[in-house]
Amino acid sequence: MGAMEPLLRAVMAEEDPARLEGAIAAARGSLDEADARTLRALQQRLAQGARREELLRTVSSIAVDVTTRRDVVGVLHEIVRRTRLLTGADMAYIALNTADTTFIRESDGVRTEEYRTLRMPIGYGVLGRAATGRAIVTTADYLEDAALSHIEEIDDIVRGEGVRSILAVPMTLREQVHGALLIADRTSREYPPETVDIVDTLSRHASVALDNARRFEEVTGALASLSAQQDEDEERMVELHEILDLDAGLLEALLDGGDLEVLARRVHELLGADLALLDAGGVPMVETDPGARLAVGLDGEALRAARGTGKPAVSGGTTLACASSGREHLGTLVVGRALAPRLLPRVQRVAVFFGILLLLGRAQQDDRRRRDRAVIDALVRGGREVDTVRGDARVRAVRPGTGVRMVAIDVFDADVGPLADRLRAGTAHDGAVVALHGDHLCVLVPDAAADALSALLDVAGSGVNAGWSSPVEDLARIPAAHRSAELALRSLAVLGVRGRSADGERIGMVGLMAEAIHRDPTLPSPLLVLRPLEDYDREHGTELTRSAWAFAESGRHVPRAAQMLHVHPNTVRQRLERIAGLLGEDWRAPARFLDLHFALRMWSLGREEAGG
The missing domain is CATH 3.30.70.2730 (Alpha-Beta Plaits)
Incomplete structure (x- = not known):
């Protein structure tokens, strides 16, 4: 027992494996191989227990953060930060699902903006496949993994970030897949079952924690509203109901896909005044009464004040509020009457929603542009590329x-x-x-x-x-x-x-x-053979070129050409004689007429005859 005692103390102290191996080697004369194996196994189990304890501490810490912190963004960042630290990965990130795509919502350790804002169709790549929720997805070399469905544009982004290994675990809330928790490395790495288990555990606990956080916010908001209603008098109650109606109208516009006309209609009903929604250049986007001409003659000083302070400004018979994103002026809300001070916060609230709808519309437009370009490029290339947009x-x-x-x-x-x-x-x-x-x-x-x-x-x-x-x-x-x-x-x-x-x-x-x-612009143009006719038409105001075109298109049939030109057949015959005088009597010879007809068809493309 004399030789075992210091070794047992080393194991219980969770000394690192190298030091334990040194202690075993030093005591080799006093220990047999079975005792040494027993000590190593004991030390490994203690180390596994320590890692499991660290995982539980992390999960508990995440749960505490979620229940005490109000900002969802901060909670998401804390989850990915701790996931990365616990697994030793180069990066970690959370992706959330939309109807047909999944996108990275929060990340830690990502270097490039393209990867940080990555958006992937459901079912493609590691991220898109994990978003389906069917199984945990892992790859040791993403770009070379033929088992995954690749998209060239996404592969370029992954290559730019330097990512090789990825592990993705679906996140589910009440049996519905909402996204995935992922780790990634810039070297080829086979993730051991222990690492997979860590990410899986964090994913499930993070999903539950996020759900609890959302529920907590809903309950807290409801209790706060109830308390306010109990403490306020009847006038305050009416005001709160008006605000709720306003919020309902604003949310209706937001949920209706960013319809500015819905927003304008609801605000008009609640404020009892006409209004106009202007873009950043002052051009009306929506007006409840175009005849009111609210966008004309705006007070420049009041508009600058509203933009500078971020608060509504009253000028004469109008009220102005600006929609902004940081320092960018997105648009202006113009109400057709001077509102009382107690109503100004509502107007500002409307301006905030107006800005959200403008940003939403911009994001939708950008997404539509990207999708349209991907569709056009894939369809024009054809073949297997079509599968990426099918x-x-x-x-x-x-x-x-x-x-x-x-x-x-x-x-x-x-x-x-x-x-x-x-x-x-x-x-x-x-x-x-x-x-x-x-x-x-x-x-x-x-x-x-x-x-x-x-x-x-x-x-x-x-x-x-x-x-x-x-x-x-x-x-x-x-x-x-x-x-x-x-x-x-x-x-x-x-x-x-x-x-x-x-x-x-x-x-x-x-x-x-x-x-x-x-x-090759140096090639001679077939139109050169028509130059004598065009020059003559330009100098004399005639239509010899057009008559030659009609004659050729009619199969050299004079009466039919006359119908096309709306003239008498004799007029056509006279013009044909003039054409012969300019081009030569052999202009109707088969070989030469073929060249002439080809030139006339090209000439007609640039004129009304193109549709004839």
Whole structure:
């Protein structure tokens, strides 16, 4: 027992394994191998117990934090921070689910902003697969793991962060999956069962703790409201009910997807006054009574005061309140009467919700842009890329009987963003997809909504060219449809026209020639053969070029060409003689006429005859 006694004391003191091995080696002469193994096993079990005790302390600490701290963000950060410390991982993060995606809500140890704000479709990658709640997901080398569904854009973000190993555990609340708790490392690592158990335990306890925190906040808020109602007189009771009605209206607008008209209508009902919601530039977004013209002649000094102090300002017969995010001015709320001081906090409350709705709309718009670009890029590339966006409802809508068109749009040197937003808003209910692709704007639009898109492009003015494909009913044909629309657009560019549209299926070989010229501007233009006719028309105010086009398109049939031109056949014959005098008597010879007809078809693309 003499040799065992100091060793037992070392084990009970939880000395590190290296020191214990040294003590065993020093006492080797006094211990047999069985005693040494017994001591090692005892020391390992004590160490495991210590780690389990540390885990329980962490879980208890998280529960205490949740029940004592009111800010959910702080609680989430504390959970990921302690998870990272307890597992020794390079980073830890919590992801929360939306309807079809999961996104990182809070993280610790992440270096890049792209990874910190990562958003992943449900079912893809480690994060997306864990978000389904089916099982714990782990990988020792994410980028090389063929068992996972990869998305190229996400892989680039993971590569930029340097992540290799990931462990993800689903978080469930009342049998519903709300997200996942994850750890990750920048080296290849096989996570042992002990680490998996730690993250699993923290995930389950954190889920329960968060649920309890939300319940605690609800109960505390209800008790506070009840206490206030009991302490206030009848006038205060009426005021509280009005505030609750206001909050209900504001929440209705928020839950209605950020509908500013719902917000304006409810505030108008509760305040009994007309109002206008203006964007940051002072342009009305919603007005309960456009005839009131509340946005005209705003008091600049009052507006600066409202922006500078963050509080409503009363000027003459109006009340102003600003919606802000940090130092950014998002918009202005204008109420059509001077409100009493006791009502100003309500107006500011409305302005806060107005700002939230503007930020929500901005986030939704940004998300729509990203989704649209991913859809367009995947469909144009075709093949297996389509699988990455197949879950999008607009992609699922492409099936036999519901054709779609691909439209390629060139806005030249104009800002493509505003036009894309207008087209996206104008075709949103039709399920169109609008995104910048290469050097042009692409729109995937249902054939039934093609006229609506044409009308929007007409409103855009003469600075927009559009190339259209024919309707397709199969995802596999969309790359070819895009190619057709692109050829039409290139043809218009080579002709140097603006404000025109062309059908890729109808331009035929003209499109191929136009694309060749677009790629190599040094190639001679087929239009050169028409220069004598165009020069003559310009100098004499005649229509010889158009008459040659009608003659060619009618199959060299004079009466039919006359109908197309709305003139007498003799007039056509006289013009043909004039054309022969300019081009030569052999202009109708088959080989030369073929070149001439090709040039006339290209010429017609840039004019009203393009649709003829």
